[in-house]
Amino acid sequence: MPHSLVLNLLPQSPIPPQFLTGRHLHALFLTLVSSVDSTLGDRLHDSTADKAFTLSPLQISNTNSPLLKGGKGGSKLQYSHQQPILAGTPCWWRISLLDDTLFSKLTQLWLNLNPNRPWHLGPADLYITSIQGTPQSIQPWANASTYAQLYEEASDYNSSINLTFSTPTAFRQGQYDSTLPTRESVFNSLLSRWNKYSGIEFNHIAIESIFPSFVNIHTEILADSRSKFIGILGEVNYKVLGEIQPIQIKQINALADFGLYAGIGRKTTMGMGMTQRLYAP
Numbered sequence: 001m002p003h004s005l006v007l008n009l010l011p012q013s014p015i016p017p018q019f020l021t022g023r024h025l026h027a028l029f030l031t032l033v034s035s036v037d038s039t040l041g042d043r044l045h046d047s048t049a050d051k052a053f054t055l056s057p058l059q060i061s062n063t064n065s066p067l068l069k070g071g072k073g074g075s076k077l078q079y080s081h082q083q084p085i086l087a088g089t090p091c092w093w094r095i096s097l098l099d100d101t102l103f104s105k106l107t108q109l110w111l112n113l114n115p116n117r118p119w120h121l122g123p124a125d126l127y128i129t130s131i132q133g134t135p136q137s138i139q140p141w142a143n144a145s146t147y148a149q150l151y152e153e154a155s156d157y158n159s160s161i162n163l164t165f166s167t168p169t170a171f172r173q174g175q176y177d178s179t180l181p182t183r184e185s186v187f188n189s190l191l192s193r194w195n196k197y198s199g200i201e202f203n204h205i206a207i208e209s210i211f212p213s214f215v216n217i218h219t220e221i222l223a224d225s226r227s228k229f230i231g232i233l234g235e236v237n238y239k240v241l242g243e244i245q246p247i248q249i250k251q252i253n254a255l256a257d258f259g260l261y262a263g264i265g266r267k268t269t270m271g272m273g274m275t276q277r278l279y280a281p
Contacts, residue, residue, distance in 0.1 A: 001100050002150075002197075002261035005110075006142040008061070009091045010124040012118065015058075019122025022270025023226070025055055028121055029095065029269075036109045040102075052102050052197060054261070054268040056094035056141070057167060058121075060085060076233070079271060080222055087124075094141045094274075095227040096261045098197045140276065143260060147198035154254035156246035160280075161210075161238040161256045167274040168220050168231025169265045177266065179219050179232045183210040186238075186264055190255040193262040203255040205255070206240070206248040213239045222272075231265070231272060254276040 034041030044051060057079045085091060097103045110131055118125035132142040145153075164184070170177040171185035178185065187207055195201045217234030240249055256277050263273040 001103065001144070001146045002096065002098050002258070003103055003133060004094060004096045004141055004143045004261055006139055007093045007095060007128050008130045009058075009093055010127045010129050011085055011087055011089060011091065011121075013087045013123065015121055015124040016084050017081040019124070020058055020081040020085065022055070022057065022267065022272065024121060025058060025093070027269050028217075029053070029055055031119065032109060033106065035168040038104050040105050051269050052098040052207065054094075054096045054098075054263040055271055056274055057271040058085070059092050059094075061092055062088040069090070076230065077166045077274060079220075090129075091126075092139075096263070098193065098261060099229065100118045118268055139242060141260075145261075147194075150257055151200055151250070151254045152252045153256055156253075158253055159240040159249065161240070161252065162235065162278040162280075163238070163259060163264075164235045164276050164278055165217065165232055165264070165273070166276060167272050168222050168229060168233060169273045169275070170229065170231040170267075171265045177230065179230060180213075181212075181217065181232060181236050183207055183212065183238065186236075187252070187255055189264045190258055194255055194258055198258075202251050202255075205251050206244050209240050209244045209248070210238050210252065211241055213237050229267065229272065235278070243245070258261075 030041050030045050033044060038119055045199060057077060059078055062214070096240060097106070113131065115127055120126070132139055133144055135143050147251060165181070170179050171189065171267055184207060187205065191202060191205060214237035217232045219230055220233055222229045222231070240252055259275040259277060264275045265273040267273065
């Protein structure tokens, strides 16, 4: 069962920008895991395989909306910080979990949350003030659903899929990265994670029937002291065209809805590839 959890945080001292990278947030997540299951924390740290979680960059809360202005529907997130986040600044951080095993291991952490226990991000102490795990109008990144529910509720006739890439997204092709959101790169990324965790395997999806019909993207460079990552931000609309069975349309729609939890492409455990499906109002 995938969960998209939003942790509301309050820093007690300034967080320097060099400690707001995906690498440091990844380390903070492993610290949270290790606090309730050190063996699991070590296993996640050592694993090089596709991992059953994704993380967001740390976001500064806005009194009007938790999302930064920009992008259709206010979907643009802050993926890098040039200035420190000051003490007392409300922040939020999204953690998605793709399987029940990982969620159940962390249940004790969520249930026994101590708002007075500090967690460390670089030299700063953070308090977790609350956790949101269900849809809310002001926080569209919080949600939960079973895989069966995702599949059952997926449309078998909607042929329009509008995806917004909210943090830089890139795809591995051989030894190198590609920033082009081709139908193969996007939907095979979703398919591999769906088949690994859902228990509802799709043996074949009709990728050849998916065509990009609208593209509004640009590339961004995200650099830290260790590496440079180039990815796309923006929106792509895909159409399902041709003679195709309703069950095939349903599978494609289920994958698109799953993108909220799974992310797309590379480095999703470090804040990249955060994706939402946008529905027309």
